[in-house]
Amino acid sequence: MDLFLQTLLNGLLIGGVIATFTIAFQLTFGVLHVIDFAVGGWVVLGGYLGYYVTALLGLDGFVAIPLAFVLFGALGYLIGPVLYNVRNSRTARPELMALALTFGLFTLLRGGMLTAWGFNTRNVTSMLSGESLAVGPVIVPLIRVAAAVFAVAIAGGLFLFLYRTRYGLAIRATAENRHNAALMGVNIRRLSANVYGLYAGITAMAGVLMGAIYSVNPEVGLRYTLFAFFVAVLAGLGSVGGAVVAALMLGVIEAFVSTYVGSSYSLLAIFATLFVVLLASPKGILRRGL
């Protein structure tokens, strides 16, 4: 029973971190109508930033969180318009050209990181690393708790921004119906760039947290892209609320398979679930997909 509780808590904590970037991922799909394959690349870049902040500057790994937002937010802001142009170009299937573009971006990031940093894994270290917290019979690594707290703060901030500001209203309106939003005076092109920047920044922040919990190397990007897809499929593409539920489910599934079956089977289990959901209920288990 203790093991069960421990696993459940671990899964929920990880799921919370996954939720931060999958919410942003869903938002990006809603606004830009692009599935971003590069999501895993942003996560890994954030993790590396966290590592270098510790290794080169000697600071606590979590200091990298705001840094990641600024740095990769700016990079995303530059990429956003390019993506928007391809998505709205006059080729036969702009949707798929945009998909190919993000796929290329992901491959470029992965290859570039492998070339620059090799296959070695790195850790984001913090003063909390190695500490743990006992809650009754359950022992939780403090770093996971901290990561989950940061994740909740980031997600909370995002929701406040989306639901309590005028700009957030514009974003939600665009996600719902871009044509009508444009008629109401929203500059869709600029808004898309901002949303992609916001998403890249948030994803990189989540990457710092992920790097603190697990380690990073350029190859694990694939795993986070998979996570984002899994959540997107379970929740239905573009559904932001569903993403939170689906991300927590993902965290729990992964934790239970790793603990009770073996960690080498966790990816297989995730893929198999993803696959079955795609076959059985392709618009998401909540049937909210676009």
Added chain:
Amino acid sequence: MAAQPMKSRWPGLLLLAVILVVLALMPLLVNNYWLRVATGALMWAGLACSWNMLGGYAGYINFGHSAFFGLGAYVTAFLMNDPFGLPFLATIPAGMMVTAVFAVIIGAPTLRLRGAYFAIATWAFAEVLIQFASAMDFTGGIGGIGLPPYLNERFFYYAMFGTAALTYLVAWALFERSRFGLKVKALRDHEPAAEAMGINTALVKLQTFVLSAVTASVFGAIFAYWVTFINPKSVFGGDITDQMVVMVLLGGLGTLWGPAIGGVTLFVVNRLIWMHWGDTAFYIAILGAAIVLVVLFLPNGIAGLFVRRKANALEKVAEKLIGGGGER
């Protein structure tokens, strides 16, 4: 797209004949190393063509095409080994059938949805197969599985040559010269309109997908016998799909010769990089940069440069303006 003016037909046919003769005589012209390179180039040209059937003509991007290449390879490896010990040729139809069954299972539900879901489903399927083949015993696990060696470079060259030629012949006959091809292109360009014209789009897409998958499996089978040893990464790996996607985009999406041009070009570049720097992660970065650059600046690929006529100059300018904004 391929409205061919009558007068330009003969030079094209002549060029094709010359290429075929050179390819047929290749083993007499070059040494064993370059014969291996040529064998590989033909395989990739054929694989790119098989990917293009669905990706280019039907407009559905398959990010897990390596799954079918790998299925062909594994079925052949499995059946040629001990309990069965079947001859090579007998394993190919078996691989094709297994592949077709899987293609229907994946394609039937997901091809009805937006292209993005299909892309995710195929990608996930390929990754499942990697994980599965790495975890199971009968596939040899992560270490892989060996095949009875058959060291006859000429046999493999002609096997790849014949299969690639057949692939292009089928693609030409089906997609450029038949009602089926028109249906496929119609649904790519406007699916609701195609449906309204009475085309059973779900069926046509599924047929195209199965054809594309089965073709890849044949190349997988020959590849496995050729290299005599396969493991999950070497035949299911995502890099294989990446490479096919780049080849087709580079050569020209939805054209007959684009995949051949892109496939041969990229494979030769790959070999040259390999000769000079060895097996490097740098190649992955080049692949990624190539996809990005082609999508931004050459959305019709190399073949698109030749197909373009002056009448399209206006369209070109418009595209420049839109795509040019992509530099931001």
